[in-house]
Amino acid sequence: MLNHKNGKTKQEKATNEFNQIVVGNSLSKDAWRRLRKNKMAVISVILVSIYILLAVTAPILPIYPYDEIVIDHQDLPPSLTKTAGELMRDKELAKMYAQAWRQGRLVVDEATNEMLEDWVSRSKVNKVWDYLLPEGNRQLESGTFTWNASEQRSIDSREKRIANEIQISIEKMWLKDEQGKLSDVKHLETDEIVALYAKLLGVQANLLVDQYTYEIEMQLLKKIKAESTGLTDDEYNMMLRDQLDSMSTKNYDALVKENIYEKIASTIKDMAMEQLGTEASQAETTYPLNEKVAVTEYLTASVKATKMHDRRYYLGTDSLGRDMLSRIIYGGQVSIAIGFIGTLTSVLIGVVLGSLAGYLGGKIDYFIMRVVDIMYGLPYMLLVIIAMAIFGRNILNLFFALAIISWLTISRMVRGQIMSLKNQEFVEAARSMGASTPRIIFKHLVPNSLSVIIVFSTLRIPSFIMTESFLSFLGLGVQAPYASWGSLVGESVGGMTLYPWRLFFPAIVMTVFLFAMNFLGDGLRDAFDPQSKNQL
Amino acid sequence: MPEHNNSKQPLLTVTDLKQHFPIETGFIFKKQIGAVRAVDGISFSVYPGETLGIVGESGCGKSTTVRSIAQLYKPTSGSVWFNGLDLVNAPQDKLLIARKEMQMIFQDPYASLNPRMTVRQIISEPLTIYSNRNMLDPPMGKQEIEGEVEELMERVGLNRLFKNRYPHEFSGGQRQRIGIARALALNPKIILADEPVSALDVSIQSQILNLLSELQKERGLTYLFIAHDLAVIEYISTRVAVMYLGKIVELSASGELYHNPLHPYTKALLSAAPIPDPEIERKRKRIILSGDVPSPNKVHKGCYFYERCPNRMDHCATNIPPMKKISDNHEVACWLYQ
Numbered sequence: 001m002l003n004h005k006n007g008k009t010k011q012e013k014a015t016n017e018f019n020q021i022v023v024g025n026s027l028s029k030d031a032w033r034r035l036r037k038n039k040m041a042v043i044s045v046i047l048v049s050i051y052i053l054l055a056v057t058a059p060i061l062p063i064y065p066y067d068e069i070v071i072d073h074q075d076l077p078p079s080l081t082k083t084a085g086e087l088m089r090d091k092e093l094a095k096m097y098a099q100a101w102r103q104g105r106l107v108v109d110e111a112t113n114e115m116l117e118d119w120v121s122r123s124k125v126n127k128v129w130d131y132l133l134p135e136g137n138r139q140l141e142s143g144t145f146t147w148n149a150s151e152q153r154s155i156d157s158r159e160k161r162i163a164n165e166i167q168i169s170i171e172k173m174w175l176k177d178e179q180g181k182l183s184d185v186k187h188l189e190t191d192e193i194v195a196l197y198a199k200l201l202g203v204q205a206n207l208l209v210d211q212y213t214y215e216i217e218m219q220l221l222k223k224i225k226a227e228s229t230g231l232t233d234d235e236y237n238m239m240l241r242d243q244l245d246s247m248s249t250k251n252y253d254a255l256v257k258e259n260i261y262e263k264i265a266s267t268i269k270d271m272a273m274e275q276l277g278t279e280a281s282q283a284e285t286t287y288p289l290n291e292k293v294a295v296t297e298y299l300t301a302s303v304k305a306t307k308m309h310d311r312r313y314y315l316g317t318d319s320l321g322r323d324m325l326s327r328i329i330y331g332g333q334v335s336i337a338i339g340f341i342g343t344l345t346s347v348l349i350g351v352v353l354g355s356l357a358g359y360l361g362g363k364i365d366y367f368i369m370r371v372v373d374i375m376y377g378l379p380y381m382l383l384v385i386i387a388m389a390i391f392g393r394n395i396l397n398l399f400f401a402l403a404i405i406s407w408l409t410i411s412r413m414v415r416g417q418i419m420s421l422k423n424q425e426f427v428e429a430a431r432s433m434g435a436s437t438p439r440i441i442f443k444h445l446v447p448n449s450l451s452v453i454i455v456f457s458t459l460r461i462p463s464f465i466m467t468e469s470f471l472s473f474l475g476l477g478v479q480a481p482y483a484s485w486g487s488l489v490g491e492s493v494g495g496m497t498l499y500p501w502r503l504f505f506p507a508i509v510m511t512v513f514l515f516a517m518n519f520l521g522d523g524l525r526d527a528f529d530p531q532s533k534n535q536l
Numbered sequence: 537m538p539e540h541n542n543s544k545q546p547l548l549t550v551t552d553l554k555q556h557f558p559i560e561t562g563f564i565f566k567k568q569i570g571a572v573r574a575v576d577g578i579s580f581s582v583y584p585g586e587t588l589g590i591v592g593e594s595g596c597g598k599s600t601t602v603r604s605i606a607q608l609y610k611p612t613s614g615s616v617w618f619n620g621l622d623l624v625n626a627p628q629d630k631l632l633i634a635r636k637e638m639q640m641i642f643q644d645p646y647a648s649l650n651p652r653m654t655v656r657q658i659i660s661e662p663l664t665i666y667s668n669r670n671m672l673d674p675p676m677g678k679q680e681i682e683g684e685v686e687e688l689m690e691r692v693g694l695n696r697l698f699k700n701r702y703p704h705e706f707s708g709g710q711r712q713r714i715g716i717a718r719a720l721a722l723n724p725k726i727i728l729a730d731e732p733v734s735a736l737d738v739s740i741q742s743q744i745l746n747l748l749s750e751l752q753k754e755r756g757l758t759y760l761f762i763a764h765d766l767a768v769i770e771y772i773s774t775r776v777a778v779m780y781l782g783k784i785v786e787l788s789a790s791g792e793l794y795h796n797p798l799h800p801y802t803k804a805l806l807s808a809a810p811i812p813d814p815e816i817e818r819k820r821k822r823i824i825l826s827g828d829v830p831s832p833n834k835v836h837k838g839c840y841f842y843e844r845c846p847n848r849m850d851h852c853a854t855n856i857p858p859m860k861k862i863s864d865n866h867e868v869a870c871w872l873y874q
């Protein structure tokens with residue numbers, strides 16, 4: 001209190017002209033200012049931020065689900081203007097023209113014929129398609145070519161599908177009671193929801209019990225089998241019994257509720273589909289549709305319906321008809337996460353071990369550094385591959401395998417930094433006033449090596465992403481339906497000549513990110529290096 | 537002043553302190569092939585309220601002496617008694633209590649302040665450390681530490697409004713003031729100052745020296761003050777020890793040493809120092825020492841100064857001279873006076 005008062009009186013006689021506390025310029029603030037003058041680095045920061053923003057907000061972006069397989073939409077090329085239906089029609093027609101040309105029904109002149117044959121022999125089928133589509137359309141118009149009956153039938157049925165097929169999702173369902181009050185089905189009690197389903201099917205509620213018990217058990221069993229492999233069926237059954245016995249009634253009820261809810265939703269979906277399907281053919285509804293529909297007299301559902309073939313794939317689709325744009329964004333999520341989390345773990349391990357080795361020296365230093373030397377000697381990729389093969393191929397194991405071998409370089413670097421810093425007088429000063437070893441390491445030594453650590457980490461992220469991509473490319477990385485940039489590139493190499501966009505887009509997106517990270521790392525290095533002060 | 541030296545208990549007593557740094561060879565199996573005998577058996581006492589100066593050429597072991605006393609290095613042998621505690625063998629917690637009473641000021645005002653900390657963080661660090669350990673008496677809260685930092689800044693002549701600045705935004709002299717404020721924070725009994733002014737401009741040097749003597753009067757501080765500049769030492773010291781190759785060769789009251797130097801090395805040292813009066817300076821006879829300073833790795837059989845001594849005798853080559861009391865406040869280690 002006394003000190004406080006003293007502070008007050010002193011403030012009055014303080015001498016600087018504005019009588020204000022001067023805020024210092026920390027070295028990192030300086031570095032930041034210098035970084036901002038570096039155009040490439042600023043552009044990189046912006047790019048990286050956009051990438052991260054997209055990756056983080058992926059679930060709320062208006063994109064199609066990355067794992068939704070639409071068989072009709074396989075291998076559609078990227079297009080900004082055409083809908084999936086149009087692309088699908090073009091693709092099928094081109095194939096049919098090509099077939100007709102092969103059968104000699106679609107006649108072209110001699111020179112063209114030779115050119116087409118040449119393309120076929122060099123397996124450039126897509127060129128043949130591209131050429132025959134307008135040619136066929138022209139001949140069809142001028143009447144020199146006609147479809148045969150079966151072809152016409154398949155064209156007609158496809159046109160009908162393109163016009164009518166809709167996709168429905170049920171967002172929410174409400175139960176209407178006698179007074180006309182709506183209550184959310186999700187909030188019903190378990191027995192109420194079972195009764196509701198029974199009523200919907202028109203059966204006795206107790207008849208459903210056997211069915212859902214069986215289904216829940218199967219579901220649990222599947223989960224158990226996925227978690228621990230290589231046991232006998234008896235053992236699996238025992239584990240299942242165990243789990244069921246230890247489960248509380250509340251948890252079991254929740255499982256039942258979930259199971260029945262899904263069933264009601266899918267029944268409602270079928271019913272809504274039936275209603276809309278007839279309407280759609282009469283072209284009464286406008287799509288996309290998003291409204292509350294009274295499906296039965298006691299059930300109302302909010303239904304979202306879109307025309308299946310009105311979709312637009314700006315970056316095309318893959319061999320299973322999944323949207324490339326969405327897969328690239330979700331793939332970026334995985335790749336960037338591996339880059340950042342992997343770097344973070346390896347930096348944490350590296351900094352702690354490196355600074356301990358550097359500061360304590362002696363036997364500890366010797367031991368840590370020999371471990372590092374030995375691990376350096378081991379073939380790095382082989383280790384990761386073996387680890388992935390042993391522990392299973394999932395993203396977590398990939399993080400783990402990458403992190404445990406990539407702390408080596410950073411720990412050596414930090415050790416070197418710490419060794420050159422630890423004999424500085426400010427460290428001796430800290431020791432002479434009784435600072436503990438952790439305090440000296442984390443308050444004095446590490447902050448002074450921070451610039452090196454930051455620069456290194458930034459440059460480390462792209463190399464992590466590359467490694468992950470390489471592993472995914474080999475098929476050791478993330479597993480379907482998940483995607484990463486590497487696995488997207490890997491999957492698309494097979495169809496490279498026919499479907500180049502499937503390779504091109506993920507590759508370009510990844511390259512831009514890696515470039516940006518590298519420029520950012522270089523920019524940071526220049527910014528933290530005091531010598532570069534004069535250059536700017 | 538010398539009279540009460542004997543009546544008072546010494547605050548710090550160093551007895552036969554040795555600090556040898558092993559020279560090792562071999563890549564994996566280290567083998568010691570010798571040692572740098574940086575400090576090779578020195579003894580002295582420092583009394584409360586006085587300033588003991590230590591002079592000597594660069595590399596004679598002054599800094600090592602101070603660091604060994606502060607237990608930054610574990611001494612090879614010898615003892616350091618401070619405040620009734622043997623620091624060399626003290627357990628960690630006792631040593632922490634002693635460290636509170638013994639603070640250091642360093643030579644390099646650039647290297648001795650952490651460039652990533654603000655002045656406030658630097659000065660408050662000793663307080664924070666001891667506060668975290670519950671060893672402050674009376675205990676201080678954040679607010680009180682803040683106030684204390686401001687007070688210290690004002691005391692050493694820094695504007696407290698600069699407390700959020702970083703060291704690189706200050707001049708050398710100002711930085712040394714920050715170092716002094718940090719050393720004062722725990723209100724120590726003794727301050728070990730390792731060439732605190734030798735990195736500064738001459739005009740700044742006198743300001744810092746004045747500040748140090750003012751603080752000594754105000755707070756009853758005791759200094760162990762190291763310098764290689766005789767003028768600085770004469771200005772600030774009560775008594776002076778002259779070091780050569782890890783040994784003390786002469787120890788005397790400050791005025792006495794300058795008027796009546798005994799050891800040939802002290803004489804040579806004094807004769808090399810410039811005197812501001814050009815008249816005297818021109819007439820003065822210089823003692824030029826022959827040869828270089830021998831390597832501190834060598835094990836000596838005789839006087840450490842033998843190779844370069846202008847007055848050497850055969851006896852000196854094989855016998856190490858002991859410290860001898862010549863008068864009440866004058867000791868010398870030289871066979872000329874035994």
Ligand SMILES: Nc1ncnc2c1ncn2[C@@H]1O[C@H](COP(=O)(O)OP(=O)(O)O)[C@@H](O)[C@H]1O
Pocket residue numbers: 557572573574592593594595596597598599600601832
């Ligand atoms: N940590 C150390 N390891 C090995 N030798 C050292 C170490 N510190 C100092 N020395 C050596 O000890 C001698 C005395 O050094 P120092 O005490 O710094 O001298 P001064 O401060 O008097 O200039 C020098 O020869 C120096 O090389």
Ligand SMILES: [Mg+2]
Pocket residue numbers: 598599600731
């Ligand atoms: Mg020194």
